[in-house]
Amino acid sequence: MGRTLAEKVWDDHVVRRAEGEPDLLFIDLHLLHEVTSPQAFEGLRQNGRKVRRLDLTIATEDHNTPTLDIDKPIADPVSRNQLETLRRNCAEFGVRLHSLGDVEQGVVHVVGPQLGLTQPGTTVVCGDSHTSTHGAFGALAFGIGTSQVEHVLATQTLPLARPKTMAITVTGELAEGVTAKDLILAIIAKIGTGGGQGYVLEYRGEAVEKLSMEARMTICNMSIEAGARAGMIAPDQTTFDYLEGRDHAPRGAEWDEAVAYWKTLRTDDDAVFDAEVVIDGSALSPFVTWGTNPGQGAPLSASVPDPASYEDASERLAAEKALEYMGLTAGQPLRDIRVDTVFVGSCTNGRIEDLRAVAGIVEGRKVADGVRMLIVPGSVRVALQAVEEGLDKVFKEAGAEWRHAGCSMCLGMNPDQLAPGERSASTSNRNFEGRQGKGGRTHLVSPQVAAATAVLGHLASPADLTDAAVSAPSGV
Amino acid sequence: MEAFTTHTGRAVPLRRSNVDTDQIIPAHWLKKITRDGFEDGLFEAWRKDPEFVTNRPERAGATVLVAGPDFGTGSSREHAVWALQNFGFKTVISSRFADIFRGNSLKNGLLTVVLPQETVDRLWELTEADPTAEITVDLVARQVRAAGIEAEFELDDNARWRLLEGLDDISLTLQNEADIAEYESTRPAFKPRTIQA
Numbered sequence: 001m002g003r004t005l006a007e008k009v010w011d012d013h014v015v016r017r018a019e020g021e022p023d024l025l026f027i028d029l030h031l032l033h034e035v036t037s038p039q040a041f042e043g044l045r046q047n048g049r050k051v052r053r054l055d056l057t058i059a060t061e062d063h064n065t066p067t068l069d070i071d072k073p074i075a076d077p078v079s080r081n082q083l084e085t086l087r088r089n090c091a092e093f094g095v096r097l098h099s100l101g102d103v104e105q106g107v108v109h110v111v112g113p114q115l116g117l118t119q120p121g122t123t124v125v126c127g128d129s130h131t132s133t134h135g136a137f138g139a140l141a142f143g144i145g146t147s148q149v150e151h152v153l154a155t156q157t158l159p160l161a162r163p164k165t166m167a168i169t170v171t172g173e174l175a176e177g178v179t180a181k182d183l184i185l186a187i188i189a190k191i192g193t194g195g196g197q198g199y200v201l202e203y204r205g206e207a208v209e210k211l212s213m214e215a216r217m218t219i220c221n222m223s224i225e226a227g228a229r230a231g232m233i234a235p236d237q238t239t240f241d242y243l244e245g246r247d248h249a250p251r252g253a254e255w256d257e258a259v260a261y262w263k264t265l266r267t268d269d270d271a272v273f274d275a276e277v278v279i280d281g282s283a284l285s286p287f288v289t290w291g292t293n294p295g296q297g298a299p300l301s302a303s304v305p306d307p308a309s310y311e312d313a314s315e316r317l318a319a320e321k322a323l324e325y326m327g328l329t330a331g332q333p334l335r336d337i338r339v340d341t342v343f344v345g346s347c348t349n350g351r352i353e354d355l356r357a358v359a360g361i362v363e364g365r366k367v368a369d370g371v372r373m374l375i376v377p378g379s380v381r382v383a384l385q386a387v388e389e390g391l392d393k394v395f396k397e398a399g400a401e402w403r404h405a406g407c408s409m410c411l412g413m414n415p416d417q418l419a420p421g422e423r424s425a426s427t428s429n430r431n432f433e434g435r436q437g438k439g440g441r442t443h444l445v446s447p448q449v450a451a452a453t454a455v456l457g458h459l460a461s462p463a464d465l466t467d468a469a470v471s472a473p474s475g476v
Numbered sequence: 477m478e479a480f481t482t483h484t485g486r487a488v489p490l491r492r493s494n495v496d497t498d499q500i501i502p503a504h505w506l507k508k509i510t511r512d513g514f515e516d517g518l519f520e521a522w523r524k525d526p527e528f529v530t531n532r533p534e535r536a537g538a539t540v541l542v543a544g545p546d547f548g549t550g551s552s553r554e555h556a557v558w559a560l561q562n563f564g565f566k567t568v569i570s571s572r573f574a575d576i577f578r579g580n581s582l583k584n585g586l587l588t589v590v591l592p593q594e595t596v597d598r599l600w601e602l603t604e605a606d607p608t609a610e611i612t613v614d615l616v617a618r619q620v621r622a623a624g625i626e627a628e629f630e631l632d633d634n635a636r637w638r639l640l641e642g643l644d645d646i647s648l649t650l651q652n653e654a655d656i657a658e659y660e661s662t663r664p665a666f667k668p669r670t671i672q673a
């Protein structure tokens with residue numbers, strides 16, 4: 001019988017298989033950041049262990065880093081201590097680190113792919129749930145806890161139970177103005193935050209094949225919000241074109257050998273998935289969340305749902321609690337919801353294509369009065385590219401704040417936070433209570449919706465912008 | 477890791493679904509670099525409410541958390557497990573746990589027990605009606621027992637054995653050093669490297 005993409009990558013990494021035990025899997029790439037690694041390094045130290053494969057390990061600083069005044073000492077002593085701990089640990093153990101101020105610094109899931117380290121058919125782990133992002137390359141990539149970080153540092157392997165596989169087939173083509181973010185939000189709303197639990201999802205079908213690498217990363221990034229172990233997309237010419245020439249991509253004869261292998265990484269025609277979901281991509285429209293988990297979303301054209309309409313008691317209760325927290329009433333059109341803040345960034349939508357999309361919409365327009373718009377590139381490289389294209393100027397002229405790279409308001413571990421009761425439209429991935437700051441209210445949106453929302457001051461899509469942009473586009 | 481065999485204690489009934497790890501331990505707590513001292517961060521936002529279940533005097537010292545479905549979704553932060561343990565919980569019961577949270581909990585000796593929602597409902601009713609009611613979670617017999625309730629639960633043999641013995645995963649894996657070295661010797665040269673080793 002044929003095998004699925006996930007099964008092929010899994011099988012190629014089994015170091016040891018024994019009856020009644022989880023498989024021992026080899027890890028090709030281990031990404032580290034400051035938040036989930038200190039206790040792991042401490043564990044190594046206590047046991048007199050070293051990092052087994054420094055050549056498969058890389059660290060960056062992202063969660064705590066400020067996005068303003070990065071040349072000054074970090075004001076919060078606790079954040080500073082955590083970053084300094086990472087620096088000490090990397091120096092002591094010999095791990096390659098990209099610190100604040102380094103040109104390769106940025107959100108860990110933006111950095112791996114742009115360096116060409118994330119490759120098809122590899123296993124990638126990081127102490128961060130959005131490691132699923134890297135699955136866009138046909139890698140088996142998943143988030144791990146700190147105990148597992150220590151385990152990988154010490155052994156370059158992980159004992160893991162083989163996951164089940166689920167196909168998510170998106171038929172048709174996405175309509176104009178419908179993005180990867182809308183698609184993944186719609187998928188999560190359909191299968192639920194627990195729908196992917198125990199599965200590796202494989203996104204496939206015409207709509208997915210047409211997506212760029214960056215859009216594919218947006219999709220795979222949010223697999224975890226459906227509860228999945230990982231998300232994957234089979235590598236194809238789009239993948240190879242993205243990788244060719246990148247710093248850590250193979251070259252010469254090795255490139256040919258790699259591509260030949262990568263081309264085998266497709267689910268066989270006779271392979272059987274444990275579950276299958278089909279979505280009509282052509283029927284989708286811009287999608288936003290109204291609640292406090294990423295499954296609580298609806299098309300922008302809809303209204304806030306009535307909790308009483310849920311048959312399932314726990315869903316009803318969850319919807320009631322969400323509306324209370326979000327300060328919304330059932331039946332209110334989503335387009336009427338006014339926001340205080342718009343956040344563009346994160347490992348979901350902080351890449352160059354996202355910034356270009358936002359710039360294309362805000363160019364010649366102004367951010368609405370009373371709205372603050374934060375634009376935080378996913379990495380220094382993304383920031384430099386944006387500056388080269390003049391996007392930073394477009395943002396500033398529109399009245400947005402152009403910040404330094406990092407996780408920023410995605411989780412508010414640095415000073416970028418919502419105040420209690422403040423409402424945001426955010427291109428990030430989690431609308432949990434307090435995620436962007438205590439008492440903050442988050443609506444998850446695509447970059448395009450974020451941009452239109454910033455201009456109009458209420459949740460909106462670019463199609464709602466009826467004015468002609470004030471100036472002519474300047475090559476954006 | 478501390479071994480887990482059987483535990484009996486009073487319960488905290490937490491009637492909420494989708495309790496994500498941002499609720500269990502908010503991000504600003506993640507700046508700490510130790511595995512302890514997270515008890516005050518547990519459910520921090522909800523604990524501001526004096527009526528929140530863990531604040532009720534009759535729940536003081538309870539060690540069994542009985543939670544709604546999809547407990548531990550979201551971030552991979554193992555701090556969520558440490559916070560529950562630092563606070564005093566030994567075991568968590570739910571009809572469904574998020575995968576990463578479950579993996580983290582078992583690696584730290586916090587037993588996560590999956591029971592059908594109707595059993596969880598009965599445990600909620602029992603412990604809400606009588607806060608002194610005790611729940612026994614018996615990993616040897618793979619059974620949860622409380623007044624009028626007896627329910628079997630699943631946990632694969634390997635995970636159970638590791639918990640019962642309190643085994644350190646890394647030491648176990650290092651016993652397979654020869655297998656790892658052999659695998660490494662056959663990896664293709666085109667695989668990515670972060671530095672030249």
Ligand code: SF4
Nearest residue numbers: 130346347407410411
């Ligand atoms: S951008 Fe947000 S989701 Fe991504 S790694 Fe940073 S905190 Fe996590």
